[in-house]
Structures are given as C-alpha cells and as structure tokens.
Amino acid sequence: MIDEFDLFMISKHLFKALNQDINIEIVIISNTPKKSMKLVNLCKRLIDLEASIYWAMDDSLFTNEDYFAIFDKEYLICGSKQSIYENPETLLRSKNDFFNGLAQSSQRINLLSGNIEIEFNVDKSIVFAQEYITLKWETKNTHEIIIYPHGWEVEAQGFKTIKINEDTKFTLEGKNKDKSLRKSVFVRVLKENEIDFNVDVYDSILKDFIAIEPTLTEQGLYAAFLNQRIKLTWNIPMIGKLSESKLGKLTLKGSHEFILNQNETFLFTFKSINKTQTKKISFKCFYDESFFEEDLEEGLKTEKLAQKQALNRQKWASYLIRIGVKLFNIFKKKK
Known part of the structure; x- marks a missing residue:
C-alpha cells in the first residue's frame, strides 16, 4: 500500500523485480479520482510487466500515511510506528488481510487507450475587454485534460466562465496511454477607443x-x-x-x-x-x-x-x- 509520490520513488526497484518474474500487487492510496499523465505512463509500464495495480480513494488513509509492503507473505515493512503485538505474526497477518480487503474493494486500474473524442467550444468568439466568456468541453477516453494557455487541469467534462481582456487562443489537450488530441477556440477582444x-x-x-x-x-x-x-x-x-x-x-x-x-x-x-x-x-x-x-x-x-x-x-x-x-x-x- 503506497501513495503516488512514493510509487515514483521506488519505481526503479519495482521494474527490476518484475523483470525477474516476481509477482507484485500495488494499492495506490489517493484523495482524488484524478490521475496525472505521469502516473498513467508509469502504471502502463508496470502493468505491461504484469503488475496488478489498484486505486483506492480514502481520505483517512491518505492523511495518516500508514503505508506498508509485504514480501513473500513473510516480511513486513511499515512506513510508520505500529501498535505493540505480542506475536509479530499477528501483525503480519493483520496487514495482509487488510491489504487483500482493500484490493478487493478498490478499483483496478485499466488504462484507457485508442481514439480520443473532444468537444470544445466557447459561447462568444468576439467580445469587448472585461467581458465574460464561457468555455465548455466534453471528452471521452482520456486520462488527462489540460486547457492552455493557463494550464488548467480539468475533469472529463465541464465548463469555466472567465473574464477576458485580450485576444486569446484556448487549446484543450486530452491524453490517454497511447494518444493525445488537441482542439482550439479563438476569442477576439475588440478594443474600445475614444470616439473622434x-x-x-x-x-x-x-x-x-x-x-x-x-x-x-x-x-x-x-x-x-x-x-x-x-x-x-x-x-x-x-x-x-x-x-x-x-x-x-x-x-x-x-x-x-x-x-x-x-x-x-x-x-x-x-x-x-x-x-x-x-x-x-x-x-x-x-x-x-x-x-x-x-x-x-x-x-x-x-x-x-x-x-x-x-x-x-x-x-x-x-x-x-x-x-x-x-x-x-x-x-x-x-x-
């Protein structure tokens, strides 16, 4: 059981173990359903080597950071101090049972691939300075969606209302493990000069x-x-x-x-x-x-x-x- 940051820290060791045909199961603890493209790419490489990866959303576990690893059903490594057990075997079995239950209740990561679909539009394409516009989008088959030039990371579908002061090209980029696709809209801002x-x-x-x-x-x-x-x-x-x-x-x-x-x-x-x-x-x-x-x-x-x-x-x-x-x-x- 681990979080996204620690997964990156030990990723090289995981690759070495998987290349030696060692079976690895990972439960990633998070407080959000969103997965960064960097994480998606790492999980793709691990899954291609036959690792089993699960995604568990749990605010309490994420906050406590009580992460651990079990090797060969015999050795236990914990990231924080544990309660005192009379028999260490009891602690090992407790953690193992907890992991199995967490894996069963968590979502197995199945990475999206193939063609991406994007609908991206704006309600007004010609406006005056200080006027509000609304961007609206809907995507399918994407892990990561970013709107440039502001670098907003957004959900698969939604809308955003903003005030605009200058000509701006907005580009929405959607990615999955295999492909990426971009769609753009341009908003022209008319400058109001003094009448003469x-x-x-x-x-x-x-x-x-x-x-x-x-x-x-x-x-x-x-x-x-x-x-x-x-x-x-x-x-x-x-x-x-x-x-x-x-x-x-x-x-x-x-x-x-x-x-x-x-x-x-x-x-x-x-x-x-x-x-x-x-x-x-x-x-x-x-x-x-x-x-x-x-x-x-x-x-x-x-x-x-x-x-x-x-x-x-x-x-x-x-x-x-x-x-x-x-x-x-x-x-x-x-x-």
Whole structure:
C-alpha cells in the first residue's frame, strides 16, 4: 500500500523485480479520482510487466500515511510506528488481510487507450475587454485534460466562465496511454477607443475644405467666422449606436455640414455594450472685426486670445495654400 509520490520513488526497484518474474500487487492510496499523465505512463509500464495495480480513494488513509509492503507473505515493512503485538505474526497477518480487503474493494486500474473524442467550444468568439466568456468541453477516453494557455487541469467534462481582456487562443489537450488530441477556440477582444471627429471649414478661394484645430483653452471648442460653411466627419470602427442631441440617430461613418450663423454646440453620444461615451463640439461665431475689439470682462481675455489664435491659424493655413496655388499656376504658364 503506497501513495503516488512514493510509487515514483521506488519505481526503479519495482521494474527490476518484475523483470525477474516476481509477482507484485500495488494499492495506490489517493484523495482524488484524478490521475496525472505521469502516473498513467508509469502504471502502463508496470502493468505491461504484469503488475496488478489498484486505486483506492480514502481520505483517512491518505492523511495518516500508514503505508506498508509485504514480501513473500513473510516480511513486513511499515512506513510508520505500529501498535505493540505480542506475536509479530499477528501483525503480519493483520496487514495482509487488510491489504487483500482493500484490493478487493478498490478499483483496478485499466488504462484507457485508442481514439480520443473532444468537444470544445466557447459561447462568444468576439467580445469587448472585461467581458465574460464561457468555455465548455466534453471528452471521452482520456486520462488527462489540460486547457492552455493557463494550464488548467480539468475533469472529463465541464465548463469555466472567465473574464477576458485580450485576444486569446484556448487549446484543450486530452491524453490517454497511447494518444493525445488537441482542439482550439479563438476569442477576439475588440478594443474600445475614444470616439473622434474631424472639423473642417470651407475656403471660398480654394473652393475646398481645410482642417481646423480646437482652441487652446478648452477641448472641443472651435472658432469660426459668421456664415462660414463647416463640416463634421467621423468614422467609428466599433460596435454600437451613435446619436446627437439635435441630429438624432447617426450612422457610425458619416458627416454633417452646416452654415455657422450663431454660436453652436453639438453633443454626440456613442453607446456600446460596455460603456457610453459623449463628445461635445462647440463653435464660437466671430465677425472679422471682432479680433480688434477690447473685451474688458474679467476672465475672458485668455479665451479671446486663444480663439483669435485659432482663427489666425485657420487664416494662415488658407493663406499659405493660396500662395502655393498661385506659384503652381505661374510655373505652369512659364512651361
């Protein structure tokens, strides 16, 4: 009678004895029905040499570790101190009877072999970060089942629910004494980026739109001239629904053009499975001469300067592009 660890410790001596045609019976004590693939391979070699091996699940025996061996029905070796017997023969016969009874009540190890069957699937193959998925499996004719990349040792059938944050390939490997088989599933995790919008204004000289940037003082605040044509464009590569407080429901890829005749504000909302994002875009409407008006109200000077700088960048960009067009036309005429 022995446990799995001690069996490995004396395995070399067992092989030598079996090769000399010595009959060996082994009862392995455990507190679980699971057998490691390393143990399965060792038992296969011992059984091939005609050893008889039994598997006994007993928490008390496993905890007490009162292991022993009997040789030729005459010699007894115990791993722990025994009670005092007047006659040593009585102890030997007691242990022998106990072993025989334990062997009869235990399960004889018959190692599985042949083809392995595996069903392995996941309930969702495309998810967002922090979302839960459930892996489910069922195997037949296997001694050992491991799910990678986490190295989970699992039962022949079952399920596992986990939270996932990145693209992951899950592989279930089943083994018996002769064969191994793998089945894999892949789960893609969509990354949720912040929604973004492009803002362009129309240049009547170039007859085209040019991009503008927000003011330095407030994210999402833009400066533009009265009656200037403005275009908002967006392309959201995520799964969800987009809407705007005044425009209503919108497609995930699109644009909106309007003429600025007053201060204007847009409030966009994007709803996905995991969260809701909002984006505020505001426009400050200016006449040309407003640059030169002195704003004496406390707290507005910095904003006025920032809005002026934004408009100046817009005018300079337009001016440089016009120069480029003129030079191109001059060189074209010379040719």
